[in-house]
Amino acid sequence: MSRFTIRKQKPKTFLLSLFAVIFIFIVIGFFISLKWGQATISWRILYEAITYQGQDKEHLYIQTLRMPRTITAFVIGVHMALAGLLTQLVTRNPIASPHIFGINAGASLSVVISLIVFPSFTLTASVYFAFIGAILGALLVFSLAGIQQKQHVRLALAGIAVHFLLSSLTEGLIIMNQHSTDSMMFWLVGAVNQAGWQEVQTLLPWSITGITIFLFMLPSFRLLLIDDDVALSLGQRIMFVKLIGMLIVILLAGSAVATCGPIGFVGLLIPHVARLLAGEKLGTLVPLTGLLGGLLLVYADFFSRFIAYPYESPVGILTAVIGGPFFIYLARKKGRASL
Amino acid sequence: MQHRMKRMFGFVFMSIFILSLIACGNADENESKEEALKETKKETIEINHELGKTVLEKAPEKIVVLEFSYTDALMTLDVQPVGVADDDDPKLFMDKVRDQLKEYTSIGSRYEPNIEMISSLQPDLIIADLNHHKDIYDQLNKIAPTIVLDDHQADYNQMLDNYLVIAKALGKEEEGKQRLEEHHQKIEEAKQKIGETTLTVLPAVTNPKGFFAHSDHSYTGSFLLNIGFDDPVKSEDSYPQLGLEQLVETNPQAIFLLPATEETIVDEWGKNPLWQEIDAVQNNKVFTVERRDWALSRGLLGSEKMIEDIVKHLGDQ
Known part of the structure; x- marks a missing residue:
C-alpha cells in the first residue's frame, strides 16, 4: 500500500531535486555536444562562439552546425517522448508509441514519396506531407482495431501490422529509386547529423503549437487515466479529448519524422522512465517526460558521433539499442501481470 | 565328319570376322573421341571469378550484364548485350555507351534485377556483381553460366583486371589486351596534358540528403591517385x-x-x-561533372571520359 502511494506522488523536495539534476545534465549534454565533434575545438573558442565573438572556421562549426544540431536533437527528443506519453494515455496501452502505431511509418512513407516525386520540395513542405502520412497511418490502425479501451493486444497487433506494411512500402520505393535515395537509408533510422538552423526553424512552430495545446488540454487528459465508462457517466466528451490527443501526437511525431526521420523507441522508453521516477500525476509527468526525452536524444546524438568515428552513425541506432531490450522487458512484465 | 569340320571352320571364320569388325569399330570411335577432345580444348573458355570457376563451351553470344561498367566493357569489345x-x-x-548500344532489353534495377526477364532472354552468359548479386548467384547460374566480379567496391586497378576477365569470357582476350594497351596510352597522353598533380582532389556524389565522398579506395578516388592526385x-x-564540418x-x-x-545538399551548404x-x-x-561518366560507367570508356574532364578543368592552362 505504501509503495502504491509513493508511486502515485513523490514528495516535493524529491521532485525539485530531480528536475534540478535533469536540468544540469541537459546543460552538460549541450556543452559536450558543442565541444566535441570531428574538429577539435578549445574551451576558449567554444566560449567565443556561443557569445558570438568570433567568425572563424571553428566558431562557425559551433554556430552554424553543432548548435542547431544539438537543439534539434533536444526538440526531437521532447516531441517523441511527449507523443509517446500521449499515445499511451489515449490508448491506455503501456506498449504504445507513435513508432509502434504506424504513425512514424506513415509519416516516413509520405516523406519518401514526396522526396521521390518532388525532389525540389522544401523541408517545410515535407512536414505537411508527413502530417498526412501520420494521420493516414493512425487512421489505418484505429480502423483495424477500434478505439475502445482495453484492446491492448488488438491495438498492438494492428499497429505492428500497419507499421510493417508501411515500412515495406517505403523500403520498396527506396529500392526502386536507389540511385536518388541512397542516403535515405541513413535517414530511415533517424538522424539529426545534417540538421541546421533551418530545421530548428521548421520544428519550433510545431513544438510551440503542440506543447501549448497539450498544456491547455492537461486537465481534460486526466480523464484518460480513468475508465471510459466512468468518464462518460461524468458527462465528459471522451471521444473529443482522445481526438485532440491524437492530433497533438500527429503534430509532434509528424514534424519530428519529417525533419530527422523516424527515431524509434524514445516515445516508448521515456514515459515509462518518467513514470517510474515521478509517479502518475500529469502535472509533473508531462514536463518530466519532455525533458527526459530531450536529454536522451542529446546524449544519444553525442555518442552516435563516436560509434564509427570519424564518420557519423544515425542516432536512431543508439536509441534502438537502448529501447529494444526495454520493450521486450516491458512486454514480458505486462504479460505476466495480466496472467 | 567333313560336314562337321566345315561348320567348325565357318564358325571360327565368322568369329574372327566379327571380332575384327568390333575391333575396327572401337578404333574408329577412339579416333573421333580424340578429335572431339581437341576441338573442345580449343573452344572452351575457363574463367576464374569471385564465386568459383565457370566453363563456357564456346564464346557466348547472348549476354546479360548487371552493371553499367560491364556494358562499358562490352562496348569497347564491340559486343552487344x-x-x-x-x-x-x-x-x-x-553518351558514348548509349551511342554504340543497340537494341537491348532492360531487366530493371541493378540491385533487384528481374530474374524472370533474364530467364526469358535465354542468355548464354550473365555477368553479375559480387555485392549486389551474391544472394541470387545460384538462381542466375541455373539460367545461364554466370560470372561474378567485384565491381561495386572495386578500385581502378581491380576494374582493369575485371576488364580482362570479361574480355576472356567473351572469347576476345587478345582484343581486350590490345584495347587495354590503347587505354594506357590514352591515359599517359592525358597525363602529359595535366602536368602538375599536387592538388588534393575529392570526387563526391550528392543528393538532397547527403554528400558521399569517394574515398581513396573507391574507383574514382583510386583513379585520381593513379594519375598522381591525392584523394x-x-x-x-x-x-x-x-x-559539412568534416568536409571543411x-x-x-x-x-x-x-x-x-x-x-542537392550542396545548394544548402553553399x-x-x-x-x-x-x-x-x-x-x-x-566542378560539376556527370555522375554517369564518373561513378556509373566504371570502365575504360568511363575513365577515359573522366580524365578528359580532369584535363579540361585541372589541366595546364
Missing part, C-alpha cells in the same frame, strides 16, 4: 557520407561534384559561410 540492368533509366548510360578522404569504405576539415583543394538529383572556408571553393575549383 541482350539484357542490361539499367535501373530502368537509359539516361544513366554515358583527401582515406577510408576502407568506398563511399563514406560526410557532414578535410579541406580538399578541388572538388568534383557528381549530383544524383537536380537539387549558403553557409563555412562553405567559403574550403580551399576548393576559394580557388574556384569546384
Whole structure:
C-alpha cells in the first residue's frame, strides 16, 4: 500500500531535486555536444562562439552546425517522448508509441514519396506531407482495431501490422529509386547529423503549437487515466479529448519524422522512465517526460558521433539499442501481470 | 565328319570376322573421341571469378550484364548485350555507351534485377556483381553460366583486371589486351596534358540528403591517385557520407561534384559561410561533372571520359 502511494506522488523536495539534476545534465549534454565533434575545438573558442565573438572556421562549426544540431536533437527528443506519453494515455496501452502505431511509418512513407516525386520540395513542405502520412497511418490502425479501451493486444497487433506494411512500402520505393535515395537509408533510422538552423526553424512552430495545446488540454487528459465508462457517466466528451490527443501526437511525431526521420523507441522508453521516477500525476509527468526525452536524444546524438568515428552513425541506432531490450522487458512484465 | 569340320571352320571364320569388325569399330570411335577432345580444348573458355570457376563451351553470344561498367566493357569489345540492368533509366548510360548500344532489353534495377526477364532472354552468359548479386548467384547460374566480379567496391586497378576477365569470357582476350594497351596510352597522353598533380582532389556524389565522398579506395578516388592526385578522404569504405564540418576539415583543394538529383545538399551548404572556408571553393575549383561518366560507367570508356574532364578543368592552362 505504501509503495502504491509513493508511486502515485513523490514528495516535493524529491521532485525539485530531480528536475534540478535533469536540468544540469541537459546543460552538460549541450556543452559536450558543442565541444566535441570531428574538429577539435578549445574551451576558449567554444566560449567565443556561443557569445558570438568570433567568425572563424571553428566558431562557425559551433554556430552554424553543432548548435542547431544539438537543439534539434533536444526538440526531437521532447516531441517523441511527449507523443509517446500521449499515445499511451489515449490508448491506455503501456506498449504504445507513435513508432509502434504506424504513425512514424506513415509519416516516413509520405516523406519518401514526396522526396521521390518532388525532389525540389522544401523541408517545410515535407512536414505537411508527413502530417498526412501520420494521420493516414493512425487512421489505418484505429480502423483495424477500434478505439475502445482495453484492446491492448488488438491495438498492438494492428499497429505492428500497419507499421510493417508501411515500412515495406517505403523500403520498396527506396529500392526502386536507389540511385536518388541512397542516403535515405541513413535517414530511415533517424538522424539529426545534417540538421541546421533551418530545421530548428521548421520544428519550433510545431513544438510551440503542440506543447501549448497539450498544456491547455492537461486537465481534460486526466480523464484518460480513468475508465471510459466512468468518464462518460461524468458527462465528459471522451471521444473529443482522445481526438485532440491524437492530433497533438500527429503534430509532434509528424514534424519530428519529417525533419530527422523516424527515431524509434524514445516515445516508448521515456514515459515509462518518467513514470517510474515521478509517479502518475500529469502535472509533473508531462514536463518530466519532455525533458527526459530531450536529454536522451542529446546524449544519444553525442555518442552516435563516436560509434564509427570519424564518420557519423544515425542516432536512431543508439536509441534502438537502448529501447529494444526495454520493450521486450516491458512486454514480458505486462504479460505476466495480466496472467 | 567333313560336314562337321566345315561348320567348325565357318564358325571360327565368322568369329574372327566379327571380332575384327568390333575391333575396327572401337578404333574408329577412339579416333573421333580424340578429335572431339581437341576441338573442345580449343573452344572452351575457363574463367576464374569471385564465386568459383565457370566453363563456357564456346564464346557466348547472348549476354546479360548487371552493371553499367560491364556494358562499358562490352562496348569497347564491340559486343552487344541482350539484357542490361539499367535501373530502368537509359539516361544513366554515358553518351558514348548509349551511342554504340543497340537494341537491348532492360531487366530493371541493378540491385533487384528481374530474374524472370533474364530467364526469358535465354542468355548464354550473365555477368553479375559480387555485392549486389551474391544472394541470387545460384538462381542466375541455373539460367545461364554466370560470372561474378567485384565491381561495386572495386578500385581502378581491380576494374582493369575485371576488364580482362570479361574480355576472356567473351572469347576476345587478345582484343581486350590490345584495347587495354590503347587505354594506357590514352591515359599517359592525358597525363602529359595535366602536368602538375599536387592538388588534393575529392570526387563526391550528392543528393538532397547527403554528400558521399569517394574515398581513396573507391574507383574514382583510386583513379585520381593513379594519375598522381591525392584523394583527401582515406577510408576502407568506398563511399563514406560526410557532414559539412568534416568536409571543411578535410579541406580538399578541388572538388568534383557528381549530383544524383537536380537539387542537392550542396545548394544548402553553399549558403553557409563555412562553405567559403574550403580551399576548393576559394580557388574556384569546384566542378560539376556527370555522375554517369564518373561513378556509373566504371570502365575504360568511363575513365577515359573522366580524365578528359580532369584535363579540361585541372589541366595546364
